[in-house]
Amino acid sequence: MNRRPVASLWIGESLHYINQLCLKSHLVMGHPVTLYCTDKVRNVPEGVEVRPATEIMQIDRALVEATSASFLSNVFRYKMIAATGAIWIDCDAFCHRPLPEGQEHIYAGHGMRGALNCGVVAMPRTGRLIESLLDYYDNLPDYPAWWGNKQRRKMDKLDPRLPKAVRIFQTERTAFGPQAFTHFAQLTGDIDKAMTADTLYPVPFQLNDVFYDPHSNVEGHFTDQTLSVHIYTNAARPWWRKNPPLKGSYIARMCERLEIDPTAALEE
Template sequence: MAQLPEIASLWIGGRLSWLEQLCLKSFADAGHHTTLYSYAPIANLPEGVVAGDAEEIFPSRPMYRHARTGSPAIHADLWRLNLLKKTDKIWVDADMYCYRPFDFSRQSVFGWEKPGLVCNAVLGLPRSSPALERMLEFFRDEYAIAPWLKPWQQAELQAEKDAGTPVHMTAQNWGFTGPAAVTHFLQQSGEIRYAEPVEAFYPVSFKHRNHLIMGKYDIESQLGPATRGVHFWARRMKPRLEEKENNRPRRGSFMARLIDKHEIDVDAAPIPPGARATEPRRHDPEFRARLALEALKGDASIEKLSRDHLVEPRFIKECRAILIDGAPRLFRDHPAQETQDTAE
């Protein structure tokens, strides 16, 4: 039997929650040599997972964080490209569960999340990959304008660049360094032909992610013979579990059964409270009205307003819609609306 490929991931932060422990241990339990890289020691690595020094792959300074969210996802995107250039490991996000061993015979390992988009939660490429080389070269320019954007989006970014205020990669739209880039360069090089079907890694969509933690859904019926992994969409899943589910999936759910299978102690590694400090401006009626008026005026796109004001595009659209409706609630505080804006 051929040796399974090595698996690697990156963790930027403190202790792992039980969700990361579950996912990482699933690879080790499946027989993969599994390394979790970090910039500081992690006290609660799951059994079978090896610690790695992230500095050996890509430096921690500067730390590339998304300007609006503060997330280090951009840094992780750049880090994984350097991992692939320096090692033969397959990258997995720390919220990717190993349903079956990743017993691929080739080094090009990635899959469709949905039609037209390859997700980078699983990414393996040979060091000689043309797409990998082009991505590394493209992101050397931290103010690069993505050729996969629509013409009007490129024109808007170019105008800002020409005006002496180029948009840094950390201020670009969410995902700029992630799936959109990976998909573009794989298509450009022709390596897109190696993409696995949606069933391989993303059989449960982002839209239906909460089915994974509810007992009434038969997840196994959605997992076919091509399924190797199941993505848990932690960016949205963890707040749901911590805020609404008592920090654990519901009894009888797919995820609850996996916790038992891999002997994960949920109580020993709870999901920490989300860092969702209330943004005072979101409740400021003058700020909401000004955003709505700027959006209606149309001199700048919703995306540019989002970058300029560091708020979600959806929030701007909702302010605009309320103003169009003529509803006076735009000019009042709305805690309930805030919850709807920020939680899915």
């Protein structure tokens, strides 16, 4: 059965084994997967359709250097949804069960505080939520509307010659991701359509190491509602990015199941 298409973005020339694992997990569950790329990527899993990122938007590489790949992906995901209607998936979201057919809004809170995360996102291609988000990125305010005096003062200390996007990012790394998504979903009332954390983020990012620990019961966090398992590679200790997972750990078991060789795609 052909399920709903999913898509992601990769900035760089090679995937880490966890990214290979997560992209392939969606294919295995029947989702057509598109990976929009800024470069020629040498190790995309077979079956993933590779397309140029420029089909969705121009990628400002200098801005990526001054912020991070995740900054640009926050803008890209909403432009991609508006253009194609595909479900956005981060490259570290593992597909545990197929994503639901016919459900327009797919997103959930994460972590211990429950702010919305944007690691897996579906929403209507038009409407107040996506239009508010795109307007925020296209017309950056002097300060994000939800910031208090503390963040404003912190931003005011930065070099005013830096681009506004860089100054906002350096003040609060999540100002373009979960913070913005949560704010605008609250504003439009779409936060009421959010799924519970166990659906998409069953393991809080604060407990990220459990994925690599052979003695941890990762599946103990899952419920009957769990669809996706977010692995939070940005939060992983450098050791796990540079070394294969320990035998018996959740990551090692999933790699074995999906025939991904971790030793072939470690961070250099």
